[in-house]
Amino acid sequence: MKKIVLSLMVALLMFCVTFVPDASAVDPAKSWDRHFNLWLIISVGIWLTVTIPLIYLVIKYKKKREGEEGADIHGNPFLEVVWTAVPLVIVILLGTQSWALYREYRAVPQGAYEVKIEGFQFGYEMAYPEGIKTTNELRVPEGTPVKVILTSRDVIHTFSIPKFRVKEDMIPGRTTYMWFQSGETGEYIAYCSEYCGTAHSMMRGKVIVMKKDDFKAWATQHKEAVASMSLEARGEKLVKDLGCIGCHSITGEKGAGASFKGLHGSEIILVDGRKVKADDAYIKESIVDPKAKLVKGYAPTMPPYTLPEADLNAMAAYLKTVK
Amino acid sequence: MKNEPSGLKAWLFTTDHKKIGIMYLGTAMVFLVVGLLLAILMRTSLLSPENPILGPKLYNVAFTIHGAALILFWMIPVLTGFFANYLIPLMIGARDVAFPRLNALSYWFYAGAGIVAVLALLLGLDVGWYGYPPYSISEGVNTSLYVFVVLLLGLSGTAGAVNFITTIITLRAPGMTWMRLNLFVWGALGAFIIQLIGLPLLGAAVIFLFLDKYLGTSFYNVATGGNPVLYQHLFWFYGHPAVYVVALPIFGIVSEIITTFAKKRVFGYVSMVIALMAITVIGFETWIHHLYTSGVVDWARIAFMWATILIAVPTGIKIFNWLGTLHKGSIEFRTPMLCALGFISLFTIGGVTGVANGLLGFDIHVHDTQWITAHFHYVLSLSMTMLALGGIYYWFPKVTGRMYNEKLGKTAFWITIAGSMFAFFPQFIMGIEGLPRRYWSYPPEYQPMMIFSSIASYIAIAGFFLMVYNLVYSAIKGEKAPANPWDAKSLEWTISSPPPAYNFAKIPVVTAGPYEFGKKESAAASKRTT
Numbered sequence: 116m117k118k119i120v121l122s123l124m125v126a127l128l129m130f131c132v133t134f135v136p137d138a139s140a141v142d143p144a145k146s147w148d149r150h151f152n153l154w155l156i157i158s159v160g161i162w163l164t165v166t167i168p169l170i171y172l173v174i175k176y177k178k179k180r181e182g183e184e185g186a187d188i189h190g191n192p193f194l195e196v197v198w199t200a201v202p203l204v205i206v207i208l209l210g211t212q213s214w215a216l217y218r219e220y221r222a223v224p225q226g227a228y229e230v231k232i233e234g235f236q237f238g239y240e241m242a243y244p245e246g247i248k249t250t251n252e253l254r255v256p257e258g259t260p261v262k263v264i265l266t267s268r269d270v271i272h273t274f275s276i277p278k279f280r281v282k283e284d285m286i287p288g289r290t291t292y293m294w295f296q297s298g299e300t301g302e303y304i305a306y307c308s309e310y311c312g313t314a315h316s317m318m319r320g321k322v323i324v325m326k327k328d329d330f331k332a333w334a335t336q337h338k339e340a341v342a343s344m345s346l347e348a349r350g351e352k353l354v355k356d357l358g359c360i361g362c363h364s365i366t367g368e369k370g371a372g373a374s375f376k377g378l379h380g381s382e383i384i385l386v387d388g389r390k391v392k393a394d395d396a397y398i399k400e401s402i403v404d405p406k407a408k409l410v411k412g413y414a415p416t417m418p419p420y421t422l423p424e425a426d427l428n429a430m431a432a433y434l435k436t437v438k
Numbered sequence: 439m440k441n442e443p444s445g446l447k448a449w450l451f452t453t454d455h456k457k458i459g460i461m462y463l464g465t466a467m468v469f470l471v472v473g474l475l476l477a478i479l480m481r482t483s484l485l486s487p488e489n490p491i492l493g494p495k496l497y498n499v500a501f502t503i504h505g506a507a508l509i510l511f512w513m514i515p516v517l518t519g520f521f522a523n524y525l526i527p528l529m530i531g532a533r534d535v536a537f538p539r540l541n542a543l544s545y546w547f548y549a550g551a552g553i554v555a556v557l558a559l560l561l562g563l564d565v566g567w568y569g570y571p572p573y574s575i576s577e578g579v580n581t582s583l584y585v586f587v588v589l590l591l592g593l594s595g596t597a598g599a600v601n602f603i604t605t606i607i608t609l610r611a612p613g614m615t616w617m618r619l620n621l622f623v624w625g626a627l628g629a630f631i632i633q634l635i636g637l638p639l640l641g642a643a644v645i646f647l648f649l650d651k652y653l654g655t656s657f658y659n660v661a662t663g664g665n666p667v668l669y670q671h672l673f674w675f676y677g678h679p680a681v682y683v684v685a686l687p688i689f690g691i692v693s694e695i696i697t698t699f700a701k702k703r704v705f706g707y708v709s710m711v712i713a714l715m716a717i718t719v720i721g722f723e724t725w726i727h728h729l730y731t732s733g734v735v736d737w738a739r740i741a742f743m744w745a746t747i748l749i750a751v752p753t754g755i756k757i758f759n760w761l762g763t764l765h766k767g768s769i770e771f772r773t774p775m776l777c778a779l780g781f782i783s784l785f786t787i788g789g790v791t792g793v794a795n796g797l798l799g800f801d802i803h804v805h806d807t808q809w810i811t812a813h814f815h816y817v818l819s820l821s822m823t824m825l826a827l828g829g830i831y832y833w834f835p836k837v838t839g840r841m842y843n844e845k846l847g848k849t850a851f852w853i854t855i856a857g858s859m860f861a862f863f864p865q866f867i868m869g870i871e872g873l874p875r876r877y878w879s880y881p882p883e884y885q886p887m888m889i890f891s892s893i894a895s896y897i898a899i900a901g902f903f904l905m906v907y908n909l910v911y912s913a914i915k916g917e918k919a920p921a922n923p924w925d926a927k928s929l930e931w932t933i934s935s936p937p938p939a940y941n942f943a944k945i946p947v948v949t950a951g952p953y954e955f956g957k958k959e960s961a962a963a964s965k966r967t968t
Contacts, residue, residue, distance in 0.1 A: 147803055151870075154800060158790035165757055165786045172764040173779060176700070177771075184955050185702025185767035194762065195709050195755065202754040206747045209797055214740060216799030221736060270573040271666060273731060273806060277872020280803040284732045286667060287572060288660035291733035304881065308806035308874035310566050312573055313494045316879040361879075362494065371494045406577070414495055414562065415578040 120197055141260075142296040143219045147280040150216050157205060220281070223294040227260040234265070234272035234285035236311060236418040237318040237358035245334045250356035251320040253305065255297045256330040262294040269418060270311050276322050278303035285309075297324045313371045313416045317361030350433025353426055362417070365437050372417060373410045379434040384411045398434055399427040453538035455523050456937065458545050460837065462519030463830070465552060467906060469511035470823070472559075474899050476504040481861075481892040487882045497878035498564035505567035506555060510591055513818060514680065515548055516826050517687040518598055518633065522626040524837060526602060528930035529620045531611025531948060533940040536604040544597040551590035558583040566876070568673055569644070571658040571666045575651040585648045592641040599633035602626065611929075613948035617711075620928050620952045621704060624711050625690030628718035629683040635722070636676030643672035667732050674725035681817075682721040686714055688822050689756055691829040692778050696760055698832075698926040699775035700767030703953035706759040713752035713759075720749050730801045739798055746796035753789055757782060772924070773847030777828025780855050781821050788817035791866070809869020812862045819898075820858045824851075827905050834909065835923045839936040840916030843908050850904035857898025864891045928952040 176185070230253060231242040241249045255261045265274050267285040275282035279295035307318035325333065344352070354360065354375075362371035373383070378393050386409045391397055400407055405417035422430075449457060480500050483490040490497055523541065527534055535541050561583065565574040569584045606627050610619075646657035647669070656662035658669050697704050704710060726734055726742035760782055769775070791813040794800050804810065828851075834842050864887040873880060880888065922931040929948065933941060 147799065150797070150799055154790075154794055154797065158794070161790055162783075162786050165761070166783045168761055169764070169779065169782055172761060172767075173769050173771075176764060176767045176769050178701075178768045183701065183768040185700055187703070187955065188705065188762075188766060189703065190706035190709070190759075190762070195706050195759070198758040199709075199751060199755055202751050206750055206793070209793065210744055210747050213743065213797035213799040217736075217740065217743075217802070220799060220802055270576060271570060273874075275806075275872065275874070277803070282731050282802055282805055286733055288665070289733065304872075306872065306874045309570075310498075310573070310876040312576075313498060313564070315498070316494070316877040368489070369493075416495060416564075418576070 120201075123201075141219065141224060142298075143216065144278070144280040144295065144298075146216050146219050150212055153212060154209060157209065161205075220293070223262045223292070224260040227262040227294055228255060228297075229262045229264065230255070231264045231266075232274055232285070233268055234274065234307065234311075234318075235268040236270065237307070237314040237361055238356060239272075239274065239305075239318075239320050243334065247334060247337045249337070250353075251358075253320060253322045254330060254333060255322065255324055256327045257297055257300050257324050258327075259297050260294055261297050262292060264290050264292050266290045271309050272307045272311050272318065273309040274305060274320075275308045276303060276305045278322070282308060300324045300326055312418065314358055314361035317358050346429050346432045347436055348433075349426075350429035350431070351436075353422075353430050354433055357420065372413055375434055375437045377438055379431070379437070385409060386411050386413075395428075395431040398431045402427060402430065451542075453534070453542050454939065455527050455535050455538065455541060456837075456941075458541055459520045459524030461545055462515055462523060462548070465549060466512050466516040466520060467909075469507040469552065469555075470516075470902075471906065473504050473508035473512060474902055476500045476507070477895065478899055480504065481895045483878060484880075484888050485885075485892055487880050487885050487888070490878045492878070494878050495562065495564065498876070499559065499562045501876055502564050502566050503555065503559045506558075506587065508818070508823075509567060509680070509684075510587070511548075511552060511555060513684045513822060513826070514591075514595070517684055518595065518602075518626070518629055519545065519548065521622070521687055521691065521826075521829060521833075522598075522602055522630070525620075525833065525930060526605060526623055526626060527609070528836075528933070528937060528941060529623050529928060529952070530606065530609060530614055531929055531942060531946045532605065532609035533942060533945070535601050536609055537601045540597050540601050544594045544601065547590050547594035547597070551587050551594065554583060554587045554590065558587060568677065569647065570673075571647060571650065571669050572660065575647055575658065581647055581651040585644045588644045589641055592637045592644075595633045596637045596641075599630040599637070602630045603634065606630075611942075611946050611948055614929075615948075617708070618948055618951045620690070621693040621707070621710055621714070622687060622690030624714050625686040625688070628686040628714050631718055632676075632679040632683050632686075632721060636679050639672050640676040643669055646672075667729070667734070670729050670732055671725070674728040675722070678725045678728060679721040682717055684818070684822055686717060688781075688825050688829075689714065691825060691832070692756075692760060692781055693763075694926075694928070695774045695778040695828065695832050696763050697953045697955070698924050699770045699772055699778075700764050701770070701925070701955050702763055702767040703951070703955050704759070705762030705765070706755075707951070707953075709755055710759055713755045716752040717749060720745055720752075724749065724796070727796050727798075727801065730798060731805045743796060743798040747793050749796075750789065750793050757786060757789075771848075772831075773842070773844060773851055774828040774832035776848060776851045777824050777831070780851070781825045781828070784816060784824075784855070784859075785821040788813060788821055791816065803872070804869050806874055807869040808865040808873050808875055811875045812865035812869060815858070815862045815865075820855070820862065823902070824854060824858075827902075827909075830909060832924075833930075834912070835919030836930060836935050836937070838913045838916070839919055839934075840912055841919045841923065842912040842916055846904065846908045850901050850908060852901075853904065854898050854901030857894050857896070857901055860894035861891050861898050864888075927954055 229244055233240045238251050241253050265283055265285040267287045272285040273282055274285055281293045281295045283291045283293040301324050303322045305320035305322050364370050364374045365376055367374050367376040381393050382390055383393050384390055402420050404419055406415045409415055479492055483492040483497055561580055563580050563583050565579055565584055575581055649655040650657050650659050656664040658664045658666045693704050723745035724742060726738050727746045730739055831842055831847055868884055868887055919935045921934050
């Protein structure tokens with residue numbers, strides 16, 4: 116018995132040493148899946164090792180007659196050493212594997228494409244090396260390692276892309292980073308996974324992996340496209356990109372904030388009972404300083420937005436069209 | 439002893455550890471019900487992916503108070519307030535705790551915190567039970583409510599820790615050596631050591647929140663040079679060991695229940711004690727696993743990974759020793775025993791997924807997703823709340839002098855366990871797919887799993903309510919209980935049910951360990967002879 120246990124432990128340790136992942140594997144997403152499978156097999160094994168004996172024991176040693184007592188056993192030092200040592204070896208095995216995986220997560224390959232992303236309540240602004248910016252949309256070329264440098268404008272957010280198994284917090288006042296292999300073309304979801312306020316759940320972005328040529332073409336065209344947009348269209352893009360409709364519906368439905376439908380030009384009642392007309396000036400003020408003239412029936416949960424005058428004008432122009 | 443006040447006064451001004459324990463239990467159960475009601479609201483809201491019934495703001499308030507109510511006002515107080523208060527003096531052969539009036543003060547701080555918490559619910563506190571800045575100090579947030587809840591609980595907990603550590607060290611009856619203590623007392627001792635060391639830091643952390651928000655200091659405020667991640671370190675320095683404040687006494691209770699209903703002494707008593715103390719110590723070196731994605735330096739993330747997953751080893755020892763206790767026992771399936779057996783199997787799921795979260799590389803992908811929600815509900819809801827209720831059933835005859843309804847108890851157990859298994863399992867899958875936690879709105883493809891989870895949660899909660907109902911009803915209408923209905927062997931069962939005022943007319947002299955089964959002469963009987 117002792118020999119069997121000892122040789123099992125030696126076998127496990129050897130597995131531990133030899134099963135170090137291949138150094139040429141440079142996709143953390145794939146390595147994560149392998150790590151998960153290893154963990155899953157071990158964990159199901161552990162669960163069965165506990166549950167099967169548990170069921171067997173409670174059936175076998177069910178009370179047979181009144182006044183019966185169990186055997187007078189204090190313990191068994193050998194068994195106790197076994198069930199200390201075996202879990203220890205398993206823990207070392209898993210820990211070693213996870214450490215190796217973490218090193219992949221942190222070691223950014225040379226020549227990675229670098230994008231800076233700033234989180235805000237409730238969206239993301241991406242800044243590309245080409246000098247362009249997008250909101251809530253991260254576009255990257257296919258088959259390229261991409262490094263994202265993260266920070267935040269207000270509270271703590273997290274940028275996570277489940278497809279690439281990556282995630283790192285966006286912390287105001289400092290930068291953090293993560294990287295992933297962009298792989299094949301496609302469109303993937305990105306979430307904020309650190310609770311950041313009322314519309315946290317709506318703080319979603321997209322990662323669009325494009326063909327290399329398409330990406331180049333998009334990058335050069337992007338600037339012109341934004342410049343040539345109509346005022347209303349630009350406003351609509353801003354309202355959607357900034358995540359406003361997470362709280363302010365455009366359908367008239369009640370949310371955390373007043374609906375945009377028919378808002379522009381209407382007469383509204385403020386919390387202090389005053390009535391004001393929701394004109395351009397009011398709307399612009401309410402974006403910059405939401406608490407200044409709060410609509411009756413709503414909590415002061417909206418964060419202030421610092422935006423250029425041109426953007427405010429575009430948004431006000433767009434709201435005029437939401438009827 | 440004769441001029442004890444009666445009626446309401448007997449409760450309000452009491453310094454009796456048993457009455458204070460019962461008040462803790464009553465208050466904690468109120469918060470259990472509040473937490474479960476909020477869970478129903480949230481699960482109902484999640485039936486639809488885009489149009490929650492609660493709305494965004496209220497949903498966020500609901501998960502904040504749900505977490506605070508169940509961790510801070512149910513789990514920790516029911517274990518350190520009710521179980522520890524009621525049982526430690528009885529188990530060590532003392533007439534009361536070392537500082538009875540401090541004990542009452544602890545309860546009233548807790549009750550005060552409870553009132554502020556209800557106020558926070560009504561005023562819409564939405565910072566999460568952990569209150570991370572900068573969000574928790576941003577404009578429009580009732581930071582002060584959060585700070586006062588935590589501070590009052592901190593005072594209550596610290597006073598309790600001082601009191602019970604002193605009690606366990608100084609008030610043990612003659613012959614009650616350290617190696618004759620019930621495992622529950624060891625577990626509680628570990629929990630109170632954690633409370634004593636961890637809570638002051640938590641207090642400091644929230645005081646800094648208050649100063650930053652209202653007096654413009656710059657501990658966490660980035661604009662003036664603060665660091666918001668500092669709060670996360672301070673908070674989880676207590677916040678993670680707080681899990682062991684719950685777990686260690688729970689492990690003790692599992693041992694008590696299994697030994698009694700298997701009619702066999704605890705397998706490997708000494709290794710159980712070492713395991714409990716090892717968890718207490720290592721528990722303090724694990725907090726950074728809550729910050730695996732918070733941009734902490736790499737070496738710290740790696741070092742804390744090793745400490746975190748190392749906890750699995752002492753925990754494993756406990757699980758296998760419980761199996762060892764069942765071996766060659768004489769097992770009786772009462773409600774508490776079902777809870778303990780269910781605990782062993784389900785806690786193992788919570789345990790292996792806990793190791794997954796501790797594994798640094800693994801956690802990067804599942805951090806702050808539904809996977810985490812599933813993991814800690816397997817631990818805190820399925821395993822520990824179930825077991826805490828099992829523990830209440832186990833000592834119910836001692837505390838109330840009445841028996842609970844066995845049939846109803848078993849039915850409720852099976853309903854709860856079936857419901858919660860299915861309520862939380864889909865969340866593992868959604869988490870692996872990357873869906874974050876604390877979401878009132880989610881992509882529509884998750885709706886079927888969400889609906890499945892919600893329906894199962896209704897069943898689970900119905901089971902929990904049935905368990906609570908059984909306790910409340912039986913406390914009033916149950917049959918009279920004998921002093922030792924389970925034929926248990928430890929000291930608290932040697933006195934009448936409910937115990938007399940001041941517990942022991944004569945302080946017992948202890949001549950044997952707590953679980954001396956399998957001997958001809960009952961150990962409990964030998965204890966009474968002096």
